[in-house]
């Protein structure tokens with residue numbers, strides 16, 4: 001695998017992509033900040049990159065350029081059918097699950113149809129009671145901690161961060177407690193691309209379709225029933241697709257937000273005091289992660305609907321632009337213009353921007369789940385500490401979502417609480 005961003009593009013990609021950088025390799029997970037600085041220095045705000053199989057794309061690294069792209073959903077469309085590279089994409093291309101064609105979910109829907117779909121989803125999530133949500137998140141966090149607290153050691157990633165969001169989301173959407181564990185396994189198999197990924201996808205899809213049928217007959221105070229009550233003319237299949245998106249797009253980045261925030265708090269002296277009630281709060285760590293270590297590093301993407309220019313680059317109709325959220329968050333122009341630390345504000349790109357950004361109620365739900373999980377953990381295990389040297393902590397090998405592979409900790413063993421009423 002290539003590690004240095006100096007490899008030039010093969011001639012098939014044309015002059016525009018001369019000097020393109022492979023969009024893979026360990027630098028994306030070992031030292032991304034330095035890599036993005038180099039890319040900006042060598043290529044400017046929009047860099048030519050090569051995806052698996054030397055497929056060309058543009059990586060938008062500049063804050064202003066990313067605002068420009070995400071603010072114009074007509075010129076920079078979410079419609080992947082526009083891509084001018086489909087004829088060279090093989091059926092087994094590894095990025096197909098992420099950059100899909102003709103997928104009937106909200107992700108690739110555009111225009112008025114997208115606005116209706118986003119409204120259906122947002123209204124359904126807006127009705128979630130934040131106090132009830134917090135109680136649900138506390139209950140599941142307590143149960144997870146109960147499963148390892150007497151041991152004095154745990155892997156906070158596998159045993160906590162990767163289990164909590166999907167359990168809470170499943171409950172909000174209308175699943176029963178009994179269905180939770182199988183859903184957790186299926187979703188994690190799916191997002192981790194394990195050998196059980198296809199089986200996981202089938203399980204989640206079937207469970208969603210069954211839930212939809214159940215809620216049609218017996219609506220309840222849950223997200224799926226509210227989507228059905230407010231469904232415009234969306235078909236059952238479209239609603240099931242959106243339930244899949246809400247579950248998968250909701251679980252993994254929230255799990256990584258918890259994992260990356262815990263890593264920061266466990267490794268950075270400024271936050272060490274938090275564990276015993278010090279000055280740097282959980283909220284500050286979570287905000288800092290969204291600026292500097294965001295789970296959503298790079299997202300694919302947008303497709304140019306006609307020839308245009310961005311960041312001094314000639315973009316052709318049908319070219320793919322990858323949204324470089326992490327690089328844009330670190331754009332020195334923003335930091336200079338802001339005239340000081342950015343951590344007090346929410347002007348990061350981590351939830352996207354424009355019409356296709358993460359729906360606001362989804363952001364709030366993610367925030368409550370992540371913050372509650374971390375607070376309950378610190379409350380229950382106040383002397384928690386890393387069980388390994390910080391430099392041995394490894395990130396997942398992906399330029400897309402950024403998260404830990406494990407987070408081993410130790411703490412004074414404590415008895416389980418058991419289920420609260």
Ligand code: HEM
Pocket residue numbers: 106107108118121169245246247249250251253254257294295296299300301349350351352353355356357358359362363365366
């Ligand atoms: C309850 C948890 C969450 C749910 C249900 C959720 C749901 C969604 C949905 C449905 C979309 C697609 C919106 C559209 O196409 O109109 C989306 C987009 C997005 N979400 Fe979330 N999300 C959650 C948590 C998060 C978290 C924690 C992050 C990052 C830290 C995140 C980052 C994003 C980004 C960057 C996009 C925009 C993608 C683009 O512009 O193409 N989401 N989310």
